[in-house]
Amino acid sequence: MHYLVAVDGSEPSDGALDHALMLSAALDASLTVAYAVEPNAVEPNADGDDSLYTEDPDDAEARGERIVADATGRAAENGVDAEAVLLYGDAVETITAYAAENGVDGIVVGHRGLSDRVEGMVGSVAKRLVANAAVPVTVVR
Template sequence: MQYLVAVDGSEPSTEALEHALEVAAQMDASLTVGYAVEPRVLVEDSGEEAPTHAQVGDRIYTENIEVAEERGQDVLDDARDRASDVGIDIETTLLYGDPVESIVEYAEQSEIDGVIVGHRGLSERVEMVGSVAKGLVEKATVPVTVVK
C-alpha cells in the first residue's frame, strides 16, 4: 500500500502525519509526505496575509515562490525527522498550486492507495472540517482519511 499524507505545518497536519506513520508501521506501507506550495498573498508593510483583494487595494502582493518553497521544505524536513525518529523511511514531495487540486493530481499519477490529511489546516476560520480536507473528500479518487 502507498499512502500520501498532506502536511502544511499546522498541528492538525502533524497529527495526520503521526497517524500516517502508525498506519505505515502497522501495514508495512510506503508513505509519501506532500506539501502544496502556494505563495501567500500579503499586505505591504504588515507581513500579514490579506483576507481579500478588495480590502487591501494596491498594497497587496504575492510572496516570492522561493520563500514558499523554503517554507514547504522546512515542513517536509520536520516530517522526515519525525519519521526517522520512529524508524520509518518516507518520501517527500513539493506539490505546486491549489492544495486540493495538486494533491488529487499527485495521488492519481502516483498510484496512491489513500490520502491522509488533518481535519483543518493553517486557516484562522472556525470550521469543523477545513476546506482542503473537505475538497479532498469530494474530489479524490482514492479513500481519504481525515484525522482529528
C-alpha cells in the same frame, strides 16, 4: 500499500502525520509526505483568528522544504521510510493528481477548523479532498 500525508506545518497536519506514520508502520506501507507550495496561506493571527496572506513564492518553497524535512525526520525516528515531495499549485488539485499518477492508496490530511469567514474565501482542503480524490481520504481531527 502507499499512503500520502499532506502537511503544512500546522498542529492538525502534525496529527495527520502521526496517524499516517502509525498506519505506515502497522501495514508496512510506503509513505509520501507532500507539501503544496502555494503563495496564498492561512495562518492564525495574534487574536487566534485565521488570516489570509500572500507570501513570496521563494519563501513558500523554502517553508515547504523545511516542513517536509521535519516530517521525514519524524518518520525516520519512527522507523518509517518516507519520500518528500513539493507540489506546486492548488493543494487539492496537486495532491489528487499526484495520488492518481503515483499509485497512492490513501490520503491522510488534518482538519484545520478554519473560521467560516476564511473557509468561505479559500475553502477547506480536507473537504475538497474528500470530494475530489479518487482514493480514500482520512481526515484527522
